[in-house]
Amino acid sequence: MELIKQKIIDFISHLNTREKYLLYSSVIVICIIIFYHLISTFVFGKINSLEQRLSIKTAELKEMIILKQEYETINNQGNSSVSFLNKRDENFTLFSFLDKNAELSGIKNKIVYMKPSVTKQDNKKYKIATVEMKLAMISMNQLVNYLYKIESSENNVVIKRLSIVKKENKQKSIDVVFKVETLTL
Secondary structure, three states: OHHHHHHHHHHHHOOOHHHHHHHHHHHHHHHHHHHHHHHHHHHHHHHHHHHHHHHHHHHHHHHHHHHHHHHHHHHHHHHHHHHHHHHOOOOOOHHHHHHHHHHHHOOHHHEEEEEEEEEEOOOOOOEEEEEEEEEEEEOHHHHHHHHHHHHOOOOOOEEEEEEEEEOOOOOOOEEEEEEEEEEEO
16 A cells, blocks of 8 residues: 555656646546535435425325325214204104004004114214014015115115015015114214
8 A cells, every 4th residue: 555655755756736636626526526426316316305205295195185084074964964853853763653654554553573783883973773573574665665764864874784585475575674774862
């Protein structure tokens, strides 16, 4: 290493002043070019990294905006359901509603069982009232008529599950098990 250093010093000492200035200026220009290249690579690398992060954050923001809109839509629907419940007759019960419609449809004597239950929702103002019901030996027309009365009422009652079993007899009757739900306060 000492030998190389000595050779460089000897080489520079034999140069005239003009050649020394040319050598020094060339070394300075090369150092500036290397420094500029390192700085530009670092800066442009950071810019690319920032642009990538910006595009990711922009996509996340768009997704958040969409989720916020969905949340507001669902929340508004929930608020309208709760306001609907406030307008509904305060003596309304799902069990009596189904019983009354069965009587109007002429199938009250075909009811095998009605199992009511209520589920309280966590951190909600309302509960979900459900009734599981079994009807035996009814016709398809009677079933359709009954289901129409249930779902077309203004009491926000929905049929969540329905199972139909055809009976092998001359009357072409069916057995039906279904579950009905509504919101209550």
